[in-house]
Amino acid sequence: MLINKLLHVAIVALLLSGCTSANSESLPYDAWRLGFFAPDYMEVWIETADVIDMQGNVYRRAMSGNAAIQRPPNSSGYPKGWPAKPGWGKGKYVKGADLPKTIYVRWQSMVEPQTYKMAISISDSTREIMRKGEKTFCAADGKWITGYRKAIVVGLAPGGIAKVWVVGPCLTPIEVTRVKAEIDPRGPYEGESGGKHRPLSAVSKAYVEKFGVPYGSW
Template structure:
């Protein structure tokens, strides 16, 4: 992907009815992921580097849980009916996205993947349009927007994308097959060393394996 401009040069008028949209990531239970970088190209061909990085949203293992449980309560098979917002942040200064590049470590395999996720105009149109919806958070009918893109990252290099809003049901918009980055983790700068997998996830995979065909 040609990274021709940085976020510091974004001066064009935004076409969305809010100040910023959000980019989030999650992974199936126990299938731990580390996002090395997520770079965004918006509709004006401006590039926003490292619009995402670090840990992703996970139900299991839960933070601060120590030791391997006798019973694994999580189930990594398939995708949730209503995925949450994942771990992420708002992409400020950007217009709506046209393409998202993601490079991540799938720590349970371990492999490093990269994907170029195309965001079609139909998705951007959903992000622009307002929806009148009853919001349980405040018990009122509000005007809401699908202002967030959520990407699920699974072993085998699967990246599935939804668009969602605070009080709106997520809509699945794409499924992308990533490729293995032959350089390995950190673009080959870590001598092949991946981030450590937790004991809980390691124990789950050793007992049950990785349900590749479910994503």
């Protein structure tokens, strides 16, 4: 009986070490990053962004909280459309994970206000881009490096529109998909806030009251 238990422990340990090896071998860097941003003034609160990696591991709340955003004074910003070269957004490295298979996001679009949910499927071709090293010149430090697009950046806009890029240091971002989310009928916080969304900042509120929300531009 004791031998059987020891054998079972050994097999489990072997399987776990095999998974760890598979994870590390599939990534040419320590970890990939998940980031989010929103157009000027179009404030977003991410309730949760959960990741399922290629090994089937689940990483709950890989990211949550505010998305990166700019609120220029005097309503001088430009929220229409997406930037030609999006930055890394606000986010975190998903440490210990293989490359993603699916990213589930539930967020509040505070200018509407509305709560959305969606699943972003990450394709094989996107993962190949993330694995591929590319020689590039970094002007910031004047060096040639082998860069990797090791970050997935998601832009979140009113109407439940999301656009996804892969980005890397000193490399041109590549757009990989666009997703139309669905309204979460439970409302904010899965129905646990009595229908109350997070409040909009005074600066964003002033812009929306003056110019409205530029639906259709994303």
